Amino acid sequence: MAVTLTPNITDPDGFYTQLLAAHDGLSIEDSAALNARLILVLANHIGDRSVLTAALKAAKLEDS
Amino acid sequence: MVATRYETAYQLYPYEKAAGQDLDVVEHHPVVIVGGGPVGLALALDLGKRGTPALVLDDHEGPGQGSKAICFSKRSLDIAHRLGAGQPMVDKGVVWNVGRVFHGDGQLFSFNLQPEEGHRNPAFINLQQPYFEKFLVDAIRQAQANGAPIQIRGKNRVRHIEQDGDITHVQVDTPDGPYQLDADWLIACDGAGSPTRKMMDLTFDGRVFEDNFLIADVRMKADFPTERWFWFHPPFKHSGASALLHKQPDDVWRIDFQLGWDIDRAAELDPDRIRARVDAMLSSQTGTVPDYDLVWTSIYTFQCRRMKNFRHGSVIFAGDAAHQVSPFGARGANSGLQDAENLAWKLDLIVKGQADLSLLDSYAQEREFGADENILNSSRATDFMTPKTEISTIFRNAVLDLAGKYAFARPFVNSGRLSVPCTYDDMPLFTADAMPDAPARSRPGSACPDAPVDDGFLLDLLDGQFTVLAISGDAPSGPALFNVHIPDPSPLLAERYLGAHKQAVYLIRPDQHVIGRWPAYDPDKICAALQRAIGKA
Missing domain, CATH: 3.30.70 (Alpha-Beta Plaits)
Structure with a gap:
């Protein structure tokens, strides 16, 4: 299955603000830890290995 | 002289001067096994019980002091049981099923290895390696008393080997000085530092x-x-x-x-x-x-590595001599025992002239595949336990922090994935699955799962020969093979071998791996699969 790379969040500005707010006041180390936890939570939610593979590829800005 | 490299736990095979040592005649042996550790001993026992002479040379007189390997897997116990050494191991060993993983002060989770019911052997026992070796030697003594042509020579150190066509000339040091012998097959089971490998200048x-x-x-x-x-x-x-x-x-x-x-x-x-x-x-x-x-x-310290080829002409490598993994997952000694059982029946057929030499290439191919799987699992465990970069440390700690709170993160926690036998999927000696919708765990290439049969267990019936296993249906009546018919399978046997099918016929290798399976008995298909299984197709 392909990873969704077209807009899919109804409130992009709201989510973006929420994402940054979660990092408010954190050191770079604590932010990195939060990001890592977030990635793991989201990856597990997706579950499908082919989507995760496609997502990794997209994140590395590789051509699909 | 033979130098003492380590203290032995006890004497199991004290040095005795061999009869041929003083004579000018060079002894000739079909199989010489270098190293009397778990792998060499299991191989000698398996060969000897099949009637193929096996000479073990070890530079000490018993197992080295120290616990060393301590976790022996169900597959190893199944192998030992077939060889007559399993029961004392289970009796002496500590059976354990529960593992707990902690992060700092808190418990992240616990797991229970207790597999399903209906297996003779537990998932794992803990047993100090010297005991494991002792029980193998006890079984060898028993087999010798019954006429098995096995010899173990303590304080015999291989000093030099020379491959000369089909023969390997072996120079052996003893307390009484050196002597020579010739071997058709030399099996190096001499550990991670394998002197044999070094003598042959092979890379690792x-x-x-x-x-x-x-x-x-x-x-x-x-x-x-x-x-x-x-x-x-x-x-x-x-x-x-x-x-x-x-x-x-x-x-x-x-x-x-x-x-x-x-x-x-x-x-x-x-x-x-x-x-x-x-x-x-x-x-x-x-x-x-x-x-x-x-x-x-x-x-x-440890390495994850293997030899490129486990077979070099008539010199064959097994156990740690051929491959080395980290200890997490108990994949060292356990995989070595799987090497021994894979090699024993093949070597036996070749020494008896019943198979072509190429059968030994399948040993190398199958066990190199097994070693790769073990190295992969072991490397992954090690990368989790010892993160190599800052970012891998960040992710590792993220997993640990999440695992205490959420179940989803626990499968990522890796303190060793415990040894299970590999499945030889798509390897040349196996026959394509004629029952692809039958249980995957007993597909061609897999080690037979155990299951209850009457008052005993299935694996007891798969006694080291090529076996036709007919489950339900009619008794097989075709080629002169060892036939086992289970007309009325237990529910667990049916669950593990039939699935939704009413009946099945399995062809099993001497090492208890499934060669092929069919919904009905067909002697032609069995014969073809058998030829393939000994490398003749």
Whole structure:
């Protein structure tokens, strides 16, 4: 299955603000830890290995 | 002279001058096994019970002192059981099923290895390696009494080998001086530092992991449960990045500390320093420091590597001599025993002239595949336990932080994936699955899962020969093979071998791996699969 790379969040500005707010006041180390936890939570939610593979590829800005 | 490299736990095969040593005649042996560890002994026993002479040369007179390998898997016990050595191992060993994983002060989760019901052997036992070797030698003595042509020569060190066409000339040192013998097949089971491999100038490449682990085996009366406890970031002092506590027989506990890379080895082995570590660990668990003895201590580093080829003409490598993994997952000795069982029946057929030499290439191919799987699993465990970069540390800690709270993160936690036999999917000796919708666990290439049959177990019926196993349906009546018919399978047997099918016919290798399976008995298909299984198709 392909990873969704077209807009899919109804409130992009709201989510973006929420994402940054979660990092408010954190050191770079604590932010990195939060990001890592977030990635793991989201990856597990997706579950499908082919989507995760496609997502990794997209994140590395590789051509699909 | 034969130098003593280590202290032996006990004498099992004291040096005796061999009859041929004083004669000018060079002894000729079909199979010479270098190294009397678990792999060499199991191989000799398997060959000898089949009637093929096996000579084991070992440069000591018994197993080395120290616990060394302690976790023996169900597959190893199944192999040992077929060879007549399994029961004493299970009787002496500590059966354990529960593991707990801690992160600092808190428990992340526990797991229960207890597989399903209906297996003769437990998932794992803990047993000090010297016991394992002793029970194999006991079984060899028993087999010898029944006429099995096995010899073990202690204090016989191979000094030089020379491949000369089909023959290998072997120079052996003994306390009475050197002698020579010739071997049709030389099997190197001489450990990770394999002198045979070095004599042949063969490479042994792979990854070195930059970490040191301290083992302290302590004897104490303690009330810890019979469980495997593993800590990431242990809360007790000087314990390093991880620690392990695991019970062995005779009130001995294995404790491991992960010390890191830049350490002063000699200083860390100072008994006072080790005691300080052990004291901190035990008192953090019990509130006091119980009386204990340090039985054995060692610092190890490890590599994950294998030889490119396990077969070099008539010299064949098995066990740690051929491949090495980290200890996490108990994939060292256990995979070596799988090498031995894979090799034994093939070598036996070749020595008896019943198969072509190319059958031995399948040993190499199958076990190189097995070694790769073990190295992969072992490397992954090691990468989790010893993150190599800052970002891998960040992700590792993220997993640990999540695992205490959410079940989803627990499968990522890796303190070793415990040894299970590999499945030889799509390997040349196996026949394509004619029942693809039958249970995957018993597909061609897999090691037969055990199951109850009458008052016993299925694996007892698969006694080291090519076997036609007919489940339900009619009894097989075709080619002169060993036939087992189970007209009325137990529910567990049906679940593991039939699935939704009413009946099935399996062809099983001497090492209890499934060659092929069919919905009905067809002698032509069985014959074709059998030819293929000995490399003749």
